[in-house]
Amino acid sequence: DTAVSQTPKYLVTQMGNDKSIKCEQNLGHDTMYWYKQDSKKFLKIMFSYNNKELIINETVPNRFSPKSPDKAHLNLHINSLELGDSAVYFCASSQGWDRGYEQYFGPGTRLTVT
Amino acid sequence: AQKVTQAQTEISVVEKEDVTLDCVYETRDTTYYLFWYKQPPSGELVFLIRRNSFDEQNEISGRYSWNFQKSTSSFNFTITASQVVDSAVYFCALPSGGGADGLTFGKGTHLIIQP
Numbered sequence: 001d002t003a004v005s006q007t008p009k010y011l012v013t014q015m016g017n018d019k020s021i022k023c024e025q026n027l028g029h030d031t032m033y034w035y036k037q038d039s040k041k042f043l044k045i046m047f048s049y050n051n052k053e054l055i056i057n058e059t060v061p062n063r064f065s066p067k068s069p070d071k072a073h074l075n076l077h078i079n080s081l082e083l084g085d086s087a088v089y090f091c092a093s094s095q096g097w098d099r100g101y102e103q104y105f106g107p108g109t110r111l112t113v114t
Numbered sequence: 115a116q117k118v119t120q121a122q123t124e125i126s127v128v129e130k131e132d133v134t135l136d137c138v139y140e141t142r143d144t145t146y147y148l149f150w151y152k153q154p155p156s157g158e159l160v161f162l163i164r165r166n167s168f169d170e171q172n173e174i175s176g177r178y179s180w181n182f183q184k185s186t187s188s189f190n191f192t193i194t195a196s197q198v199v200d201s202a203v204y205f206c207a208l209p210s211g212g213g214a215d216g217l218t219f220g221k222g223t224h225l226i227i228q229p
Contacts, residue, residue: 033216035216040221041153041203041221041222041224042219042221042222043159043205043207043217043219044219045210045215045216045217045218048215048216055215057216088157090159092159099146099147099209099211099215100147100164100166100209102149102161102164103149103161103216103217104161105151105158105159105160105161106158107157107158108157108158108159110157
């Protein structure tokens with residue numbers, strides 16, 4: 001069984017559209033994250049979510065919003081997509097907030113905005 | 115602020131050579147953790163190792179070894195007898211702050227193992 005899964009793997013859409021990426025983890029972890037990897041492979045944290053507490057990276061536009069229906073899921077919703085949103089988005093999970101816990105990543109979703 | 119520097123953008127070696135990937139970090143914390151991740155061409159991110167600042171012993175796992183030196187703020191990764199399957203981008207990372215802040219990653223080193 002896949003530990004952290006994301007759907008879809010590829011997403012191609014036009015500017016201005018709204019889209020969602022789903023993430024599920026079956027590791028029983030308490031904390032989930034969203035990262036963005038740009039075209040130069042640079043990875044940057046977007047959100048951290050633990051037990052209904054959300055930490056938002058200050059650089060993330062408010063067009064991006066995470067939604068967690070339960071502990072095992074953290075979906076990413078993006079409004080009014082822009083060309084600059086094209087990237088690979090990774091979901092991750094860890095056992096808890098503590099900074100010593102390793103994070104396990106999903107396979108990534110490649111978003112292309114045209 | 116937390117910072118991770120991987121100065122080697124790309125390394126190319128011939129199979130069976132040993133190769134070392136460098137990682138230098140800056141942290142405001144007195145105790146901290148460091149991580150290495152592998153991103154093969156298929157794109158997923160694979161956790162390799164976690165190290166805490168209390169333990170400066172070198173870690174070895176098969177052909178992989180890690181050298182942590184607190185005095186030089188480095189956490190280098192060596193692959194012995196490299197194989198084509200080791201070709202990937204390797205990232206060094208440390209917590210951005212508390213765990214809730216996620217990880218700060220270096221820019222990665224693209225390792226190419228030529229047959």
